[in-house]
Amino acid sequence: MEVVQMWECRISNGQTIIPIFYDISPSDVKHQAGHFETSFRQHEKDGVSSNTIIKWKEVLRQIGGLSGYHLDNVYGGHESQLVKGVLRRVRQLLKKDDQVVTDKLVGIDLHVREMMRKLGVVYNDGRAIEVCGQDVRVVGICGMPGVGKTTLAKVVFNKMHLLFDECSFLPGINSKGITFSQEMLIADLQKEKPAPLRSSDEGTKEIASLFSRMKVLIVLDDLHEVEQAKALAEKLSWFGPGSRIIVTTSMRNVLDGFDNRPTKKYKVEPMRYHHALQLFRKHAFQGDALQDVSEYDYLSTDIVKATGGLPLAIVVAASYLCNNKDDIRIWRNTLEFLKDHQANEVEAAFRVGYDSLDVPTRKIFLDIACFFIGKHERILSYMWEACGYYPARGIKCLREMHFLEIGENNEFRMHDLLRDFGRKLVERKDLHERCRIWNHSDAVSVLKDSKDTRNVEGIGLAVEEGCIVCFTCEEFHKMSNLRYLRLDRANIQGNTENLLPNLRWLEWSACRLISDLANMHLKKLVILDLSWSPVTEDSQVWRQIMEKVDELKVLNLQGCVQLPASLNFRAPINLEILILEDCTQLSQIGPFISDLKNLSSLNLRKCIGVRQLPQDLCCMKSLRELLIDGTGIYSICFSEGSLENLEILSACDCQYLQDISTIGRLRSLSSLALDGADIDGLPYTVELLQKLRRLSLRNCWKLGKLPTSIGKLELLEVMDLSYTGIMKMPWSVKDLKNLKTLKMAHTPLRKFPEDMVNLKNLEEIDFSSCRNLGVKFAVIFQDYPL
Template identity: 25%
Template sequence: MVSPEINSLLDVGSNDEVSMIGIHGIGGIGKTTLDLAVYNLIADSFEGLCFLENVRENSDKHGLQHLQKILLSETLGEKKIKLTNVKQGISVIKHRLQQKKVLLILDDVDKIEQLEALVGGFDWLGSGSRVIITTRDKHLLESHGKYALQLLTWKSFKTEKFHPSYLNVLKRAVAYASGLPLALIVIGSNLFGKTVQEWESALHRYETIPNKDIQKILKVSFDALEEDEQSVFLDIACFYGGTNDKLADVENMLHAHYDACMKYHIGVLVEKSLIKISSHSKLTLHALIEDMGKEIVRLESPEEPGKRSRLWSHEDIIQVLEENTGTSAIKTIYLMCEDEVELDEMVFKKMKTLKTLTIKGGHFSKGPKHLPNSLRAVEWWRYPSEYLPYDFHPKKPAIIKLPKSCLTSLKLTDLLKFINMKILNFDDADCLTEIPDVSSLLNLETFSFEYCEKLITIHESVGFLDKLKVLSAKGCSKLRRFPPIKLKSLEQLNLSFCKSLKNFPQILWKKENITELGLEETPIKEFPCSFQSLTRLQTLQLHYCGTFRLPNNIFMMPNLVNITAWKSQGWILPKQDEGEQRDISIVSSNVERLHLIFCILSDDFFPSGLTWFRNVKELSLAHNNFTILPECIQECHFLTDLNLDYCQYLQEVRGIVPNLEIFSASHCRSWTCIDMLLNQELHGNRNTMFYLPGARILNWFEHRSSGQSISLWFRNKFPAIALCFAARSMLKESTITPNICSQFLDGTGSYIYFYLHKVKFKANLDEELVENEWNHVEITYNGKDKNSILIDSGIHVFKQKSCMEDIRFTKPCTER
């Protein structure tokens, strides 16, 4: 039975407008059941129907484009819906459903992007349409529906509170934006810190825009930018919005283009909500904002691409390059394609103000005979000539990247006259055999010649570039010697995969700034004494390095916190002199993260190894040969994460660290006596996740279940419990490896970890519960690998921390 309140909200008989209704609450309270009831009750009143189940899960698995296809297929009754991207899907939904009365139910939505892709505005559907959205996130509904005022307030004042004098202009802005989240975000960000009078003036300009065209709304915010900020925004919108370029790389290219630091300008664009910086340090922007920027540039010359300031469309660029229709208006070219290009050799002659040239694709039949001297940044993959044009003498060159080029060592000398060069890249240059004298490149900061497999010689001058910060010879497999280093500014050195390099370069400067050192698959067996000069070294990677000897001084390096070794044939630790007595805290290194995986470690490792690494917090000794984890492990007081997976000879664990949070020892076939780690007292006094060999639920877990999940009902307050899973892994050979896990859970924290899989609980979980009402909790199993199958599971309730009257393991009878 659907409640009168919901019937009233739906107002199915009305065909005047589109209505959206949001239902929010914790999982298991019946939101989906209510959806189905409403759907079955009112479906006959609509021309098109769609019930999109599990939007969160299906979006993660299949993407938003997949959901758009289902929406269109069900509402239109057409099976073969073809979409190339989400942007096209939005356009098709708006076009095909704008005149159709639709009932759309979106079940379990968890991201605003899902709503924006499926039903981004009231004008997407025909009059009388109804949209029902269920979610666990109340704030998501607030930003999309009737609480648009709160979203606008946050963007405008960075808080929910504001002076009452702003109320009318805020309501006016919400009414104008029709609740569209993107418009609210941009308007609010643009008017941050403005007076009421400035708000009224801006809203007047917004309201003069006919039909509330979002592109024109966004352009008002663009027009409010300073001229140089507008220019940077257009560059990002045209070239970097949909790429995988890292923020630092984009900043470098823009810095070279404008000869100025870009951090301030990018910060302004972020503040105005025109661009975003993702958690992976990449620039992103909304598709509508990107379109707005590209449209501004296109309108510079709608019919003739060669007269625009920026070219990004590969059709336009190829037309200009082949037909020689470029002009001095072009400032930047960014080409990404795999098409054949019949380059006009003199095409760049007319582009007298071209500053940035990026070509990351295309197959050119020949190279250019001229490049403009206005160029400041050149990135040309597979540059199609053995030389640069003879008259190429750029005035302010900052970046030259020519990966996979045909340049030879002889022709490389042509570049060395560019004294202002900051970034130089010749990765994958097949014909490069020698790095010549680079002493003239006094301002060089990044020098990379990775995977130049014919490179044999590096000139001594490479080791004396005072401003060099990043140096990479990764993958130069024939390089036998690296010159001595006196690089005062160097931060990153990568000599990984230099398979013929047996000696680490001598260090001639006492205070080197190197923080990262990569030596994967490089047969260096020990470091020189001068290695101790790397006092700022933080990360050392030693993968596939054969038998390796660590020098004594490596442990006296104050900033070295991360050592990773993988598949070494031996790991030789330094030894103290006989009879030498030292305080252990002085001897121990500052290493916090130590991974020694596949390093053939035996029992001999621990007496000295745990002394040297006593301050470690994260220790992985997986795939090694020791048989005992000794008591001295307890001296590692800061250790929180210990991994002994696949130590097939391990037979006994004699100690557990007090502060341990994760202990994993899966696939340890020889360790059969694990009783020490299974007693109830141990688990009741700690919050450690144990992942152990075994195939049975511990006796003190009162409630047990078979299958992929286990349930309980509680009321008033989430109980303090421990979980135990017994699982097995079905391997290719059909062998079975049983494992069990135990995890303490009390519901008061923000996160819970099951096999390193994160499940989020609201920090104020108890405040969300209705007093005296039963709440159903279903706990599902997520194995460490996709082959993991749950056998049994169990729950133990800590009675001293829980009210047993408020806990049930079978569905309680509710009073009617």
């Protein structure tokens, strides 16, 4: 009768029944055999009604078919193991191990599916079905602070922890300490109260010995150091077959602390605008109707843009406004506040990472935030090396923390909120005590004031075109520690002798009087940018300047249209980057170029008068980058052994370029771009470019086919053949084993080798507007996992 009542509760209220078959067979219960059969006969003799007996039998039949626990068969009669199994099941059903997650999530499904794929978990209709394979796997969730890494880990954990023997979610490891985290991990997996450990070494030994036969799911949240990873899960053999470890971190290098194996990574990016707006509305409005919908919508849009798609910033702002839905003035003030400030929670998240940086890396971070977003990584490194800031180390650290990104053209990128965070750190000091000043009006105020400004390391003065602004030498003499100066369109009056002795980078675009440079102290200068200035090679002043800058590494003369047709000035012998882009009068480069033994990059882009490459280039062993896009070059001819270290050759939009017959002699090329060239094919010797990773022939209309030797470029990863005349690909493309991206949009392609499906590294294929490709092509790629 009790079992009948349980079953009725299950039917009417959805309650859960867990049968425990203790000294009885589930089959006997289901079919009423053995003692059950004997008991029912006795009930019949005792006069129990047939309807009641039928009801009892039916319920027992249903109970016997449920998934339960059989002491004899499953646990071999060990009651303690049975108790542990039942306890585990009850905890799972009651969701005792579930992490608390808001019900206002937006756009999480795509992230969850990708995480399940990397974890090797079968995932359908929002449910984790099965863990594939017996390997122990680590997957790291990385991204900048506040982007939602922990939230994603919680959602994934809740969906899949039922598939494991035991599970543990260790929050905030970085703030709790290693030993405490070890104690909690051991307690979670053993389902016991935490026991104190004497040291982290003891904890490591405990973990290594206890769980090697247990299939576990572990989340290590907010790891910051490799030592934390090693103390908790250094060896994957510490855990049983099929175990999974999820790590959330803002430091990518901590993912290298697991068994010296490559760790799968999933990077969480800031939210796209439509998802960010949806998240904001869920938290700010919560379904309430508003009176002035139009203005609230307008403000919502601008507030979301001000947060930069960072979930933490969105939720903080929206939650505050939720309590002030009826006061439009607060919404307006909040928008203005967010344009100049950050919520405390957001700043705190950034501050943890910033405080962990060493002093040189902090300086690099602040330099980028204040001045150098969009600037080329290599150019900036020269200044930081000269200042002793160890740029290779610092940039790597900032990238691993997701404080910094490097774009496709090696330019620095930084999230707007991180940029603002860095600038606010500088602005907290009084204007005259700040180390960096990027605002023009602030810079003018500091220069015009008589106060000491030795703290200033960088200053930006951007004068609008058409304005005439003059500064005196006395104003700059106070800035003895200045290492970066931007002086667009401004003049300096007075005696410039020994001015700015520690200057490393002078950015003086559209400088009106080159003579202002003649007497300046330029001995430590490593970067000189005089783009769009009246520079002429025959100027005595220019020769004086060049004699001073012995340490110069980068010379930018972009747009210096007064440079004569034949350029042959004495250049610093240590120069490594020479930029002559947009020097439209230039047609020849004299033999001085061969004296630049250290030159690694030569930029001649849009020098339309240049029709042939200097012969002296051939012997330049340090040259690694040659940019001749938009020039009048008609032939790229090199002798055997020329430019033996050249890695990048960009000759896009060279509409007269026809002869590339000797391109195969550039054996070190990794990137070749000939977009828009007047070529009708590639030489067969292209197979000699064994280091080539990127090949772009976009807009080469005359190009009708590729040589079969193209298949020998085993390292090729990207090939862009869009807007060419290629109708058929050679069979050898099947051998491009490392190809990741193939673009052939707007080509007359008719047929494609079916063996192409064997290229397992393919990630992107673009055949848009290839109207001659038939249905068969679609069938070939229908199951391809792009």
